[in-house]
Amino acid sequence: MRPKALIWFRNDLRIQDNELLTKGLDQFDIYPLFIFDDRQFEKLPQLGFTKTGSFKAQFLIESVEELKSSLQSLGSDLIVRKGLPESIIPELAKELKAKKVFTSKEVTTDEVSIEDHLEDSLFKIGVDFETCWQSTLFHEEDVPWPIKQVPEVFTQFRKEAEKAVEVRPLFDTPKELNTIENIELGLIPSLTELGITEQKFDKRSVVKFKGGEKAAWKRLKDYFWEKDLLKKYKSTRNGLIGADYSSKLSPWLAIGAISAKSVYYEIKKYEAERTKNQSTYWLFFELLWRDFFKFMAKKHGHKIFLQHGLSELAIDQENNQAKFDLWRKGETQEPFIDANMKELAKSGFMSNRGRQIVASYLMHNLKVNWTWGAAWFEHALIDYDPASNWLNWAYIAGVGNDPRNGRVFNVESQQQRHDPKGEYINLWS
Ligand SMILES: Cc1cc2nc3c(=O)[nH]c(=O)nc-3n(C[C@H](O)[C@H](O)[C@H](O)COP(=O)(O)OP(=O)(O)OC[C@H]3O[C@@H](n4cnc5c(N)ncnc54)[C@H](O)[C@@H]3O)c2cc1C
Numbered sequence: 001m002r003p004k005a006l007i008w009f010r011n012d013l014r015i016q017d018n019e020l021l022t023k024g025l026d027q028f029d030i031y032p033l034f035i036f037d038d039r040q041f042e043k044l045p046q047l048g049f050t051k052t053g054s055f056k057a058q059f060l061i062e063s064v065e066e067l068k069s070s071l072q073s074l075g076s077d078l079i080v081r082k083g084l085p086e087s088i089i090p091e092l093a094k095e096l097k098a099k100k101v102f103t104s105k106e107v108t109t110d111e112v113s114i115e116d117h118l119e120d121s122l123f124k125i126g127v128d129f130e131t132c133w134q135s136t137l138f139h140e141e142d143v144p145w146p147i148k149q150v151p152e153v154f155t156q157f158r159k160e161a162e163k164a165v166e167v168r169p170l171f172d173t174p175k176e177l178n179t180i181e182n183i184e185l186g187l188i189p190s191l192t193e194l195g196i197t198e199q200k201f202d203k204r205s206v207v208k209f210k211g212g213e214k215a216a217w218k219r220l221k222d223y224f225w226e227k228d229l230l231k232k233y234k235s236t237r238n239g240l241i242g243a244d245y246s247s248k249l250s251p252w253l254a255i256g257a258i259s260a261k262s263v264y265y266e267i268k269k270y271e272a273e274r275t276k277n278q279s280t281y282w283l284f285f286e287l288l289w290r291d292f293f294k295f296m297a298k299k300h301g302h303k304i305f306l307q308h309g310l311s312e313l314a315i316d317q318e319n320n321q322a323k324f325d326l327w328r329k330g331e332t333q334e335p336f337i338d339a340n341m342k343e344l345a346k347s348g349f350m351s352n353r354g355r356q357i358v359a360s361y362l363m364h365n366l367k368v369n370w371t372w373g374a375a376w377f378e379h380a381l382i383d384y385d386p387a388s389n390w391l392n393w394a395y396i397a398g399v400g401n402d403p404r405n406g407r408v409f410n411v412e413s414q415q416q417r418h419d420p421k422g423e424y425i426n427l428w429s
Pocket of ligand 1: 237246247248249250251253254283286287289290293350351352353355356359377381383384385386388389390392393
C-alpha cells in the first residue's frame with residue numbers, strides 16, 4: 001500500500017491546470033479535501049453583515065459540488081468539512097495516517113497565517129507540508145525581484161515582468177486517480193447551514209453566474225469564440241449593461257474554477273486563429289493588474305486592510321453609519337451611485353467603472369471610512385478576491401499603489417460619459 005497525502009483545495013477549485021493534481025501522484029494515494037472555513041461566514045460585529053454574502057456563498061457551494069463530481073469521474077472523491085482548516089487538517093492527517101499535505105499558496109495575511117499555523121502543527125505530528133504557487137500568471141520564482149522589491153507602481157511592474165517572465169505551461173489533467181477508502185466523506189453544507197439567507201436571481205443581472213469549471217469554460221468560449229467579443233474588449237470594457245462589455249470571468253478566476261494561465265493561453269490561441277490587436281493585449285493587461293495586486297498583498301501583509309493602507313497618512317474619513325447605510329442600500333439620492341449599489345446588492349456584480357465611481361463617492365464625497373466600503377464589497381461581490389478588492393479600494397483612497405495619490409471621480413461627468421441616456425439608471429432604479 002502506498003502512503004497517503006491530503007490535497008487541500010482552497011481557491012483552486014478545478015481539475016484542469018491544477019498543480020495540486022500533479023503533486024505526489026507517483027508516490028502517494030491522494031485524498032482531496034475542501035473545508036468551508038467558519039470565519040468566512042461570520043457576521044462582522046461592527047457593521048452587522050456577514051463577511052460572505054448569498055451570491056458568493058452559493059457560487060462556492062456550486063463550485064465545490066462540481067469539483068466533487070469531477071474528482072468522482074476520475075475515480076477519486078472529495079472530503080468535505082466545515083470549521084477551521086488549521087484544526088481539521090492535522091486531525092484528518094492523524095486519522096488517515098497521512099504522510100503529507102499539499103496545498104496552494106495564498107497571499108493575504110489571514111490566509112498565510114493559516115498556512116503557517118498548519119505547517120507548525122503538522123510538523124509536530126511528523127506530517128510534511130508542501131505548498132505551490134499557482135494563483136497568478138507570473139510565477140513568484142520567475143519574476144525578476146524578491147518579494148520586498150516588487151515595484152510599487154503597476155507600469156514598472158508590468159514592463160519589467162513582461163520582459164523577464166514567460167507564463168509557464170499548463171499542467172495536464174490526470175486521467176485517473178486512486179480511490180478513497182475508510183474515511184467519512186462529509187456533506188457539502190447548504191446556504192442555511194452556512195448561516196446565509198438566500199437571495200434570488202434578479203433577471204437584470206449581467207450574467208447568470210454558476211459556480212464550477214464547466215460554467216467558467218462555457219463563459220470563456222461564449223465571450224471569445226462564439227460571440228467573438230475579445231477583439232473589441234478595449235473599447236467596450238467601460239460598459240455598464242449586459243453580458244458583452246467585458247469577459248465576466250472574475251467570479252471563476254477568484255475561486256480558481258479557471259486558472260489565469262488558462263485564460264492567457266486562450267488569448268494566445270485567439271490571437272493566432274482570429275485577431276491579434278490592442279483589445280486582445282488588453283485582457284492580458286488586466287490579468288496583470290490581478291497579478292500585481294497579489295504580489296502587493298504578499299509584500300505588504302496586513303497593511304492592505306488598514307485605513308492608512310501602505311502609507312502613514314492621516315485620512316479625513318469618518319465612521320458614519322447613517323451615511324454608509326444609505327450608500328450600501330443605494331439610497332443616497334444620487335441616481336448613478338444608487339443604480340450601481342442596487343445592482344451590486346441585487347446581483348452580486350458591478351462593472352469596473354461602477355466600482356471605481358461608487359468607491360470614490362463613498363470616501364471622497366461622503367467622507368466615510370473606505371475600509372467599510374471594502375468590507376461591504378467583500379460581503380456583496382460574487383467575485384470577491386481579497387487582494388484585488390482591498391488594493392483597488394486603497395488605490396482610489398490614495399493609500400495604495402497609485403502614483404497620483406488616489407482618484408476622485410466626478411459622478412456627473414462619469415454619468416454623462418458612460419450612461420448619457422440614463423438607460424443604466426432606469427434599469428436599476
Ligand atoms: C473598488 C474595486 C473593487 C474591486 N474588487 C474586486 C474583487 O474583489 N475581485 C475582482 O476580481 N476584481 C475586483 N475589482 C477589479 C475589477 O473591477 C473586476 O475584476 C472586473 O470588473 C471583473 O469583471 P470582468 O471579469 O468582466 O473583468 P474584465 O474587464 O473582463 O477583466 C478580466 C479579468 O482581469 C482582472 N481584472 C480586471 N480589472 C482588474 C483590476 N482593476 N484589478 C484586479 N484585477 C482586475 C479580473 O480577474 C478580471 O476578471 C475591483 C475594482 C475596484 C475599482
